[in-house]
Amino acid sequence: xxxxDYSSSSEDEEHxxxxxxxxxxxxxxxxxxxxxxxxxxxxxxxxxxxxxxxxVHRQSxxxxxxxxxxxxxxxxxxxxxxxxxxxxxxxDEFKAEDDNSDDNNEINILEKNKEESTxxxxxxxxxxGRGYLHPPIEVDLDFYKxxxxxxxxxxxxxxxxxxxxxxxxxxxLPKTGHLFLSGGNDNTLxxxxxxxxxxxxxxxxxxxxxxKTVNFNEDxxxxxxxxxxxxxxxWDTETGQVRSRYKFNSTPNDxxxxxxxxNEFVIGLSNSxxxxxxxxxxxxxxxxxxxxxxxxxxxxxxxxxDGSKLISSSEDKTVRIWxxxxxxxxxxxxxxxxxxxxxxxVHPEHHYFCAQSMDNVIYSFGMKPKYKRHxxxxxxxxxxxxxxxxxxxxxxxxxxxxxxxxxxxxxxxxTTTKLLKNLDVPGRQPVTQVAWHPQETSKxxxxxxMGKIHLFD
Numbered sequence: 001x002x003x004x005d006y007s008s009s010s011e012d013e014e015h016x017x018x019x020x021x022x023x024x025x026x027x028x029x030x031x032x033x034x035x036x037x038x039x040x041x042x043x044x045x046x047x048x049x050x051x052x053x054x055x056v057h058r059q060s061x062x063x064x065x066x067x068x069x070x071x072x073x074x075x076x077x078x079x080x081x082x083x084x085x086x087x088x089x090x091x092d093e094f095k096a097e098d099d100n101s102d103d104n105n106e107i108n109i110l111e112k113n114k115e116e117s118t119x120x121x122x123x124x125x126x127x128x129g130r131g132y133l134h135p136p137i138e139v140d141l142d143f144y145k146x147x148x149x150x151x152x153x154x155x156x157x158x159x160x161x162x163x164x165x166x167x168x169x170x171x172x173l174p175k176t177g178h179l180f181l182s183g184g185n186d187n188t189l190x191x192x193x194x195x196x197x198x199x200x201x202x203x204x205x206x207x208x209x210x211x212k213t214v215n216f217n218e219d220x221x222x223x224x225x226x227x228x229x230x231x232x233x234x235w236d237t238e239t240g241q242v243r244s245r246y247k248f249n250s251t252p253n254d255x256x257x258x259x260x261x262x263n264e265f266v267i268g269l270s271n272s273x274x275x276x277x278x279x280x281x282x283x284x285x286x287x288x289x290x291x292x293x294x295x296x297x298x299x300x301x302x303x304x305x306d307g308s309k310l311i312s313s314s315e316d317k318t319v320r321i322w323x324x325x326x327x328x329x330x331x332x333x334x335x336x337x338x339x340x341x342x343x344x345x346v347h348p349e350h351h352y353f354c355a356q357s358m359d360n361v362i363y364s365f366g367m368k369p370k371y372k373r374h375x376x377x378x379x380x381x382x383x384x385x386x387x388x389x390x391x392x393x394x395x396x397x398x399x400x401x402x403x404x405x406x407x408x409x410x411x412x413x414x415t416t417t418k419l420l421k422n423l424d425v426p427g428r429q430p431v432t433q434v435a436w437h438p439q440e441t442s443k444x445x446x447x448x449x450m451g452k453i454h455l456f457d
Contacts, residue, residue: 115206115233117240120199124238131238132193132201133220135176139195143176143439150394151442152411152421153456159426160192160453161200167447169214169225170390170433177438180445181223182453183211189225191237192453194437204240206233215265217257224265226252232267234279244279254300258324259307266291266310268298274312276325289325294318299388302344302353304367311353313341319355321371331371342388347414348397352377356391360384362402381419382410392436392444401444403431409446409456425454 049057125131135143163184173179179201183189189204189211207227216223222243226232232252234244250271258264267275274291281288296315303310309330310322317340320329339358346353352364352374362379366372382404389403393414400412407428411421425431427450437443440457447453 114208115242117202117204117235119202119240121193121201132179133173133238135178136195139178141439143178145439148396148439148441150396150398150436152399153409153423153442153444155456156423156426156454157457158198158455160198160455162447162451162453163188163190164451165210166449166451167433167453168211170435170445170447170453171214171216172435172438172445173220174216174218175220175438177440179220180435181214181216182447183214183225184451185210187211187227189214189235194455202240204235206235206242207231212252213254215255215257217262218259219262224255224257226255226267244285246277246285253298256301256303259303259305261307266301266303268301268312270297272296272298272314272316274298274301274310289327291322291327291329293320293327293329299340299342300344302346305346305350311344313344313355315340317341319344319365333365333371333373343390345391345393348393348395354379354391354400356384356389356402358385362391362400377417379412379417379419381412382408387430387432389430389432390434392434394436395438399436401434401436403434403446403448405430407431407448407450409434409444423456426450427452 121132126134160182162182163186165185167182167184169181169183171181173181178194180192180194181189182192187205187207187210189207190200191202191204193199193201204225207225207229209227209229212226212228214223214225216237220237222234222236224232224234228251230248230251232246232248232255233242235242246267248267248269250269252267252269254268256266258266263280264276264278267277269275272292272294274294275287276289276291277286278288279286291310291312294312294314294316295318299313299315301310301312308324310324311319312322313319317334317338319333319341321331321333322329341355341357341363343356344353346367351367353367355363355365357363360380360383364374364377366374379400379402382402383406384402384404387403387405389405391400391402393400398414399420400414402410402412404410404422407425407430409421409423409425409431410419411423412419425446425448429448429450431446431448433445433447435445437445442457444456445453446456
């Protein structure tokens with residue numbers, strides 16, 4: 001085998017620039033030429049295409065796959081098409097972007113114009129100038145008591161009109177419960193009076209698709225609403241004005257205020273991410289953290305009572321626990337036999353949290369480190385598979401309630417896990433929303449696809 005010959009001619013020495021570009025090797029009478037000049041190479045460097053060229057490439061593929069656009073035939077087609085339609089300049093691209101921004105601004109203006117709220121009550125303030133968020137004095141009930149004993153509901157006592165195509169969200173006003181908020185498939189939110197005429201006091205219109213979920217802040221002065229139109233809006237409860245708007249590229253499935261912090265809330269999205277917001281921060285619309293370890297759509301969120309940790313459930317069939325504003329879960333609850341859990345709720349005594357499972361069982365998990373599932377504290381006897389059915393507790397923690405896909409309100413004893421009562425709901429349609437009054441011993445609201453909101457006592 002012959003050695004490599006690095007010899008160069010005298011002409012190469014005279015023309016040093018050419019010598020640096022071209023070098024010739026000889027190995028066993030085989031010559032290789034290495035050139036730094038890309039113009040003489042067999043595979044020239046492909047130039048970067050403009051957006052208009054890429055668009056034409058995609059149209060020319062016609063379902064042949066992503067490699068078809070880079071063939072020589074498609075490039076010749078591109079040149080002929082460019083000759084017909086002309087080449088798009090940078091000025092045209094910037095102009096198009098400006099036009100798009102103008103269109104987006106117009107859309108935002110139209111959305112703001114669509115946002116409206118109407119008051120249907122007699123007076124927005126009482127004789128002392130207090131709004132309807134203040135609990136009524138004429139009602140013989142202490143709205144600020146701390147401890148009281150609860151009892152089983154016996155029958156349905158009233159039905160609210162609800163929403164025409166089904167009620168999808170339901171929540172009592174925190175602490176007092178003399179009002180409650182509902183959202184429905186008619187794209188509307190409504191606040192209802194529970195003690196006087198039992199009518200709608202105010203409605204809120206600003207979404208153009210069905211309501212997904214709602215959540216009051218701790219004092220009830222404002223609330224968040226999420227919709228299938230991929231918007232989340234922050235409303236003033238008394239005036240009906242929209243304070244903030246958040247637009248996403250995926251559906252917001254759930255949202256929760258952080259306890260003890262009126263300005264912080266989290267939003268669970270269908271793209272498997274959880275966004276943490278603080279509306280005191282100006283940058284990024286207040287986005288302070290993104291939790292992104294889930295592998296599928298977020299189903300439900302629940303904070304620890306002190307706000308230090310966040311519980312999340314997802315369609316990836318896991319439940320994860322996070323430290324506040326730390327994007328690393330401290331616990332992942334998963335099992336090969338575990339089903340997805342569309343709803344979470346913390347027990348009033350703060351020792352356990354419960355999860356509604358798609359295998360028709362409600363499971364209990366400890367809230368101390370290790371967060372193990374209690375082997376004996378589970379609740380069955382209802383049907384929840386296929387529906388995101390809610391769970392709630394009585395204020396004293398003695399009872400746990402759930403809806404049912406067969407049109408029932410189900411009540412269990414928390415201590416013994418015994419099924420105590422099955423209450424039939426008119427319509428025999430799935431009952432997905434349940435809520436126990438925070439200051440009443442046995443008043444429960446429930447609703448679902450039937451639209452009407454039923455009050456049991």
